[in-house]
Amino acid sequence: MIRKLMASAAIVAVAALGASAQTYVVEGKKVWTGTDAGTIENGVVVIRNGTIMSVGPASTSKPEGAEVISAEWVTPGLISAFSRTGIIEVDAEDSTNDAVAALSGFSASLDASDGFNPDDTAVDVSRLGGVTRVAVAPQPSTNLFAGQGFIADTSGAQDTDLTSDAFTFITLGEGGAGLAGGSRPAAWAQLRAAFDDARAYPTRYIAGGEGDVLSRRDAEALAPAARGRQLIVIDARSATDLNAVMDLAESNRNLKFAILGADEGWRVADRLAKLKIPVIVDGFANLPASFSQLAATQENAARLDEAGVQVAIVNLDDSTHLARLMTQIAGNAVANGMDWDDAMKALTVTPASIYGLSGYGILAPGAHADVVAWDGDPLEVTTNADAVFIDGEPQDMTSRQTELRDRYLSLDQTDRPYAYVKP
Template sequence: MSARHIASLIAVVASLVLPVAAQPVAIVGGKVWTGTRQGTVPSAVVVIDNGRVVSVNKAGSPVPLDATVIDAGGKWVTPGLIAAFSRTGIVEVDAEETTDDTSAGKSDYSVALDAADGFNPDATAIAVTRVEGITRIVVAPEASSNLFAGQGFVADTTGAVGTEIDRKAFVLISLGEHGASLAGGSRPAAWAQLRAALDDAKAYPGRYLASNEGTALDRVDAAALAPAARGQQLILIEANKASDLNAIMDFAAANSDLDIAIVGADEGWRVAPRLAKSGIPVIVDAFSNLPASFERLGATGENAARLKAAGVTVAIAAISDGTHNARLAMQIAGNAVANGLSHDDAMDALTTAPAAIFGLQGLGVIGPGSRADIVVWDGDPLEVTSNPDVVMIDGEVQSMVTRQSQLRDRYLKLDERERPLAYVKP
């Protein structure tokens, strides 16, 4: 495809950017993975109106007369994918501290640190992530002063200045080696801190009537932990070692009102039946298959498949590279398939599973009434050679232009005979 063709394709896509209540859109002829009981419809008509999916029917079903038609013949159509664990949009350049809002080791606060306060919809990684088919990002802060990283959020990837954010979607806590180190130097120190903090939060505000200080948390952090301590907010815990996962399940059993999910879980397969029984879902990175640390000795690429086979809810994310390459989640899921996970389960791990873990209503599926986050792909979405052709968020077709695509188009032809390339503005 020449640069001119790309330009015209961009123009076509741009012309499809419609205000939400304008007119219906029909995606016609694609192989639709719905994420619902409808399963995969080999050739379908998906009708979208008002930012919502109206219907998913077999090809040949009527298309509204006023609908804008997107031809998806020979292509895959999926729900917009969800990056189940990322740091997208809170960092521009990792090594430049001034652009990095992931952590604050010198802050007086921890649980109260709300990552959404650092969200930058202009971050270049957002468009880069969007054009790969990810329409929602779960964004987590990073633990740095103690084992409480703070509050995470969920956002769309429109990059709109006024992006709506689902704030305080969860509290992130680091256990394992990282948490132990942050809590003072050992796992016992981490658990002592966690139990004392939970106790403070449960006793909030009563314990703080006379003083700003609790046993482990000050007033501000105790207030921030209170919803999670009362089971009203998801607690996401980072841990990998089988014994750490068992300790979390003991803790969950003793505090049955808490809503807990685990991120990492590299040795999850070793305690998979108990995880399934506990109902605790996990977010895994299926690339992790090395004894990268002493808490990952049993890491294997088959972790996702074994967890799923045991009945655990499994989401897949690019945990180790979530600032700029959350987009690797699809390749990671594809590798999980190569290591025994079914294709449907891998798709679930990028859509319905994260939607269930984070309570994202109407997302991760294509069905009547669902939010119209939809991606049209030029091939199997898990295949490394596939790319999206159309990305839609809440019914609006999104721009496929990124800073990277502009750089690419500027340098497609290294011809400066007439003038410097700085005058080429794709």
């Protein structure tokens, strides 16, 4: 599991400590576990060789020689349930934007992980914000089927822990109507035909036939999802569109769905709960930004949660460079009625559950040691992550942003110009 390069100076320094280098004790005045253990006052998390060994009160046994980190709060690493971090450096520069491929002939077979660049500066910025894993989706290009999403850590290492083909991403609703040719009927016609293509793969293609919608490669890529063996993340906003997705789910009980957006989800919350379809919401969406979002409200997350729907919270406004604002959005969800624990779960436990990431999103013995030490309540806007562990390794806490900041904070050009000031 641990395949990280010792890239940064900070990590090399830690490694130099020797035999105890892989053992860390993270103490927090509050340790939020994401488990039945709840929040432990004056808690301790012991990390060894990439795994959490123990989580408990101050009396928990601490291995001798372990490096000790003390913080106000300790939580599991945050997991962005929907992001573009790592596949876009600068949105407006096509040469650095690997999310979208308007001129590609392919759709469902576009694999976003082929575009992942751990050197993207947004990876570091996300990590510094306490985000340790990101679920990254391609953007739809030529039809409803954007392609394959992946899960990656935010270490920024060339050998980043990455799971490709983690889900397939489909856009319905208004967006889907546009992509399919101009209407919701066109979108649904395309969706049904594509699922038929995928389910008939490879038979009809071997016989030399063509798919109605999908080429052979795209049918192959969509087949696992169409056969219920891969998660489908599907973008839908209005109550009507959500009901249409739920109709599909009800008549295809083997398919696995998570819904992205769901701005009017609160109107159909009971049905979502009954069908056990999780939602990934941006809690800030409270405007009738389109005719599919007329009933959008900041209370959406709270109402869905109250109804028993699994809710993950993300920043859809800038899911690339500011995925980390998921904490602020979750804090606002709390201000708008959501239970604080559930809001934290919306950033950790729930995304892990949606993507089947066993042993992530929690602080518990045996769990993967993705751990964040904060200087305050993690949902508070004035809080900062002081230390981040990914798979048990302390992470470099610098980014291009911190270097720019430090250069200009200490700018003194008396003897030489700014470019000689190296943070």
